[in-house]
Amino acid sequence: MNLKDLIFKGYFCEELPPPFTTKPLSQNLSAIQKNISTLSISEKKQLKETSFVRFSVVKTGMNRRQTGLPNPYHQILLSNSIVTHWKNIKLLYGKSKISASIPVIDKSGKRTLAQLGRFDRFKEKCIESSYDMSYELIMDISKYFPSIYTHSIPWSIHTKAVAKKNRTDLKLLGNLLDKAVRDGQHGQTKGIPIGTDTSRIIAELIGCSIDDEFRIRLKKENIELRGHRFVDDCHFFFSTRAEAETALKIYQTILYEYSLELNEEKTIIKETPCCFENTWVPSIISFHIRYNAIYQRLDLRNYANLLISLSIQYPKESIIKYGIKKLSKVPIVDSNWSLYEALIYKLTMTEPLVLPELLEILLKNKLRVKKTRLKLFIDAVLKQNIFKGNHYEVAWALWIAYTFKLKIDKTYAQAIIDSGDVVSSIIILDMRSKGLIAGAVKTSLIANEIIADNLTSELWLLVYEASIKGWIKSTALSKNKFFEQLQKLGVSFYDPSNQITFGRSNVYPIKKTPSKRINVTGQLKSSY
Numbered sequence: 001m002n003l004k005d006l007i008f009k010g011y012f013c014e015e016l017p018p019p020f021t022t023k024p025l026s027q028n029l030s031a032i033q034k035n036i037s038t039l040s041i042s043e044k045k046q047l048k049e050t051s052f053v054r055f056s057v058v059k060t061g062m063n064r065r066q067t068g069l070p071n072p073y074h075q076i077l078l079s080n081s082i083v084t085h086w087k088n089i090k091l092l093y094g095k096s097k098i099s100a101s102i103p104v105i106d107k108s109g110k111r112t113l114a115q116l117g118r119f120d121r122f123k124e125k126c127i128e129s130s131y132d133m134s135y136e137l138i139m140d141i142s143k144y145f146p147s148i149y150t151h152s153i154p155w156s157i158h159t160k161a162v163a164k165k166n167r168t169d170l171k172l173l174g175n176l177l178d179k180a181v182r183d184g185q186h187g188q189t190k191g192i193p194i195g196t197d198t199s200r201i202i203a204e205l206i207g208c209s210i211d212d213e214f215r216i217r218l219k220k221e222n223i224e225l226r227g228h229r230f231v232d233d234c235h236f237f238f239s240t241r242a243e244a245e246t247a248l249k250i251y252q253t254i255l256y257e258y259s260l261e262l263n264e265e266k267t268i269i270k271e272t273p274c275c276f277e278n279t280w281v282p283s284i285i286s287f288h289i290r291y292n293a294i295y296q297r298l299d300l301r302n303y304a305n306l307l308i309s310l311s312i313q314y315p316k317e318s319i320i321k322y323g324i325k326k327l328s329k330v331p332i333v334d335s336n337w338s339l340y341e342a343l344i345y346k347l348t349m350t351e352p353l354v355l356p357e358l359l360e361i362l363l364k365n366k367l368r369v370k371k372t373r374l375k376l377f378i379d380a381v382l383k384q385n386i387f388k389g390n391h392y393e394v395a396w397a398l399w400i401a402y403t404f405k406l407k408i409d410k411t412y413a414q415a416i417i418d419s420g421d422v423v424s425s426i427i428i429l430d431m432r433s434k435g436l437i438a439g440a441v442k443t444s445l446i447a448n449e450i451i452a453d454n455l456t457s458e459l460w461l462l463v464y465e466a467s468i469k470g471w472i473k474s475t476a477l478s479k480n481k482f483f484e485q486l487q488k489l490g491v492s493f494y495d496p497s498n499q500i501t502f503g504r505s506n507v508y509p510i511k512k513t514p515s516k517r518i519n520v521t522g523q524l525k526s527s528y
Helices: 003-010 023-027 029-037 041-046 072-084 086-093 119-130 152-158 160-165 173-183 197-220 241-257 281-285 293-313 319-327 334-350 352-364 371-388 391-403 410-419 422-433 444-449 452-456 460-469 481-488
Strands: 053-058 064-069 135-140 226-230 233-238 268-271
Touching (some): 003 023, 003 197, 023 029, 041 481, 072 197, 119 233, 135 241, 152 173, 152 197, 293 334, 319 352, 334 371, 410 422, 410 444, 422 460, 444 460
Antiparallel strands (some): 053 064, 135 268, 226 233
8 A cells, every 4th residue: 555545545535526636635745745844833733633524425315424524634644654554554454353344455446445345245254154053143333433432543453451551652553543533633532534545444443353352252152253244234143042142242342342332223133044135136137128119118117116116115225326327227219318317317316325327327428418407406406405414415416517517596506605515615616617606696604714724624625725726815825834835736626627437338329220139238138
């Protein structure tokens, strides 16, 4: 692992729209680190503690999670500490024999780490561990990242006794990481930012320590540990219910010692055999959308109904996201485009998590998109989400509007600016500068926030980008040496020339009726 990759691919959360980037920051790391070393004591004191930007992301159903965009000053310091000690960190992961989520370098190049991309293998491991066991204990750590006690980082690395005896010794890796995390969240000891690869690395350190302690205590009870943990999801297997119940009590005790607790709703003991796959998956996989114009129209309606019905039946599953990925790969006949377009908007309104997939579909079919209909869809998304503080939905809706040069009503733009939504406000200010706001918007409220003090607050990204882009006149950067140097190096965290990258591009307009038989889905042949 190297620092440049960790900053470029592992800093901002994956859920942000594509213009938000840390590439320029990573490209200038050498100069930035040199500049940090030249900061005076008073200049460093100015940056002693910073806060991260909050970005609320939709999950499934009514669930949400608060991701964080840490201040670059402390994120560079934390990332550098992790890279410097990466070999030792990997050795510490070796304490766990049951983790299925140990971070590895992401060979695809999308992120620094591929930690969260191996859930299928986790399920396979559980099958391999349970074939001769009669009971399954399923547990989930409640609000894992937001509940992590930062002082438990040195506990997990050095033991609680050693850590407490040497609380201020920054030669200890655990103390170094603890301090770096706290300094990047204004001294708070509860929780770590969701979305950064550095947090994934730290969370796994704690998880592996808990795994090892769990194994040791089960052994004292003459209970064999079978099963695996994936981040905060645990599936363990036992011969008797009594063993499973004992294991549950032990695990609860260990979590308490780490200031964590189980999610009671997701904790259960089941008698095996039980399903390892979601039972709704085969229904979606086996559904075929035909190529014939008439049949395809019927299939599209039935497929959308299937997805909506399953999402109601399984409200905590990402059914529509799973289903729309398949739908995006189906070649749509021109005569069916209007229906298809309406259906994907309806599905997205039902499950906003698929907004990036929607944008990809629209870009692949750019010439067929009806802008009047898209504008109504964008307005509906904004109306439903601005006042709820749903940053993800608002930001992606704005970015889709920006992409298709659709003007946003001044009422929505003003509400976004007044809401304190940093990410969406940046897009709005950019749209305003390009004439994509229908009507005048007052920026006095934001202008009052574009001050030097807020370069270390939750508004740091807005203050910096509004200043360097000239959207709001400000002298804030001249009063903070670190950010002034970033500006001089040409660092920006918002580049509107960036756009989503496509997967396999096989959604395209069909102009002529084919005369030969075509295998559309890979499994079904049909003809006109």
